[in-house]
Amino acid sequence: MLNYARVSAYSRIFRSLTGMTPEAFRRLLPAFRQAHEQALDEADARRDSPRQRRRGAGRKPVLRTPEDKLFFILVYFRLYPTQEVLGFLFGLGQPQANYWVHWLTPILNAALGYEMQLPARQPATLQQVLEACPELQFILDGTERPIQRPKDRQRQQEYYSGRKKRHTVKNVVITHEPSGRILGLSRTHPGRKHDKAVADEEGFPFPPGSHLWEDTGFEGYAPEGVIVHRPQKKPPKGELSPEAKAQNRAIAQERMGVEHTIGKVKIFRIVREPYRNHRPSFEDLIMETACGLCNLLLDCRSAKVAQRVATA
Known part of the structure; x- marks a missing residue:
């Protein structure tokens, strides 16, 4: 079963699975945590009645940590497997994989927005x-x-x-x-x-x-x-x-x-392979997100080159 802890030590495999370098992943992670917490707060605000248990109580999910959630959605963007295959790789059923895909994609987009990596649309x-x-x-x-x-x-x-x-x-x-x-x-x-x-x-x-x-x-x-x-x-x-x-x-x-x-x-196959999702406006969201991921990679590469020049 795939998870962040298992793959993070192997940088080449990590990049093949996610399209991201470990450095870019670590740079994006704090913004992803912030966006995830914001999404949970907004979900609680939309509830018809107050929570009866604290957040996170009950049965523990397969994707427990922000690292695992970010790793999951990046694997989906990079490889674009069917939801049945995605669920099998992460120890989930297809309905659970579908839920996580649609829950985490807007969070990933918001995290890239916090990092000022998204292209302007207006x-x-x-x-x-x-x-x-x-x-x-x-x-x-x-x-x-x-x-x-x-x-x-x-x-x-x-x-x-x-x-x-x-x-x-x-x-x-x-x-x-x-x-x-x-x-x-x-x-x-x-x-x-x-x-x-x-x-x-x-x-x-x-x-x-x-x-x-x-x-x-x-x-x-x-x-x-x-x-x-x-x-x-x-x-x-x-x-x-x-x-x-x-x-x-x-x-x-x-x-x-x-x-x-x-x-x-288009190293992210979700914007290269035939699009299979029928949720309205989702095709626009994934293109914007893939462009943000590309900008993040370019920034990380530029920072790395600048660091090499400074230490030369």
């Missing part, structure tokens, strides 16, 4: 985040995640992505160059919607004078006062000039950073 907040960047250089890109084929015919058409040739949901991300952090994340949209249409609908408030790198999927998207860098398309029945090809290569090299960041987000 225009006012995003504006403050973007303006605070020392270098106003951003990369915009869309990312799609597969979902199960909807049963409703209208939803089938709405969520079918001609680009991916399957049913998907889509988000647009804003990353900072050169740190790679995800600063902004759009709402989750059906896969059929075009990247530019998503960006237009979200109304991202880029500061004047910003440099914004895009791909050709955002053709025509040019916020006022922003310097846009976008590859040129090859003209019909024509060829690009050597200068245009060189410029496209330079833009592609700059844009590579966002592809690397999205790849880091």
Whole structure:
């Protein structure tokens, strides 16, 4: 049976199971404890009658400690097993695994919020985040995640992505160059919607004078006062000039950073494998949480590099 105490001594196995380094796990743990206590207090406040026993009385759960609970939900995000398999790994039944998944995911999200790792979602907040960047250089890109084929015919058409040739949901991300952090994340949209249409609908408030790198999927998207860098398309029945090809290569090299960041987000298989959960808005919550985990890993890596440089 998996638990934190059994795996924590093996750093490589720990990272393979959770996607997190032991250092990142320990950094997140105090915020997770705080978020968990806050969730319990809110649950007690919603009770119709006062508690008859102290919190924690009665039969002891399998996931007793905050370390075990954080380890459990990270394993779910990293490996995305079915709930039957997840329960088997942790000595739980499928209904218990389902309960813990939906109880702990918002707590993990709140903990990342306490650590200031979540991407901004609201225009006012995003504006403050973007303006605070020392270098106003951003990369915009869309990312799609597969979902199960909807049963409703209208939803089938709405969520079918001609680009991916399957049913998907889509988000647009804003990353900072050169740190790679995800600063902004759009709402989750059906896969059929075009990247530019998503960006237009979200109304991202880029500061004047910003440099914004895009791909050709955002053709025509040019916020006022922003310097846009976008590859040129090859003209019909024509060829690009050597200068245009060189410029496209330079833009592609700059844009590579966002592809690397999205790849880091998708080490968590819950946002890479076909999405199986049918709870409303849960697909948006897990994407935001996975982006927060990616930002936390990037921060821990930067701190480690800075420490090495300081001691060199």
